[in-house]
Amino acid sequence: MVRIVVADEHAIYRMGLRVILQAALPGVEFLEAADLGGLMRHLMEEQPIDLALVSLNLTPPTDMQLIGSLKRAAPMTRYVALATDGTFDQVLHFVAEGFQGFISKLQGDNEIVQSISDVLAGRLAVPRALTPSGAPTENRSSRGQQHRRIPQQNPFGLTPRQSEVLALLADGLSNREIAQILHIAEPTTKIHVSALMRALNVRNRTEAAVLARDVVRSFEKDSEGANNSDQHKAPPRR
Secondary structure, eight states, rough: OOOOEEEEEEEHHHHHHHHHHHHHHOOOEEESSSSHHHHHHHHHHOOOOEEEETTTTOOTTTTTHHHHHHHHHOTSSSSEESSOOOHHHHHHHHHTTTTTTETTTSSSSHHHHHHHHHHTTOBBBBBBBTTTTTSSOOOOTTTTTTTTOOOSSSSTTHHHHHHEEEEEETTTTTTHHHHHHOOOHHHHHHHHHEEEEHHHHOOSSHHHHHHHHHHHHHHHHHHHHHHHHHTTSSSOOO
């Protein structure tokens, strides 16, 4: 069973979100916390929390130590920031610090449910209104297949979209070029690159590109070795 905890200072908002999510996501266990103490108690329970929605009024954006303590308490939990309003810079900040998304309380019910579903599926969730262009954050495209691809079974646990972005980074493409190939907004590309650098534990996009090329070369070498091994196998006896 998926377990979601919402940490927000307003009981009426927690109650409203509970009604929306339980109607849209049957089988989800919904927990509440009115403050950070309550959130930490839920995170440290024996049964893990899959997703924590954390109000920005409870966690100051500049409090790196607090964000780190949440991640240490439950490293496998996905975290999403909640706010009535926000900025694109805030979104980048929280993604860079390990959060999987940002939800505005002004979003419609369906948008909030979709955002939560996206995060549970391993994708980033960002309100369109908070991207400078207001463009959709995700839109699959078949373009860019001519570029190298990161193997699906990658060692970093990247999402499919992150793997696509990383493969294009390995080819030296800019954020704008990646956005054009994948048909996503350029600010969305910036968010994915930020998340990639955190996941890969690198300091900049150049290091990410170098690491991506190493992964691809290693994968191609292993594939060639497997093919050569198959070719030298003795034919089956008839």
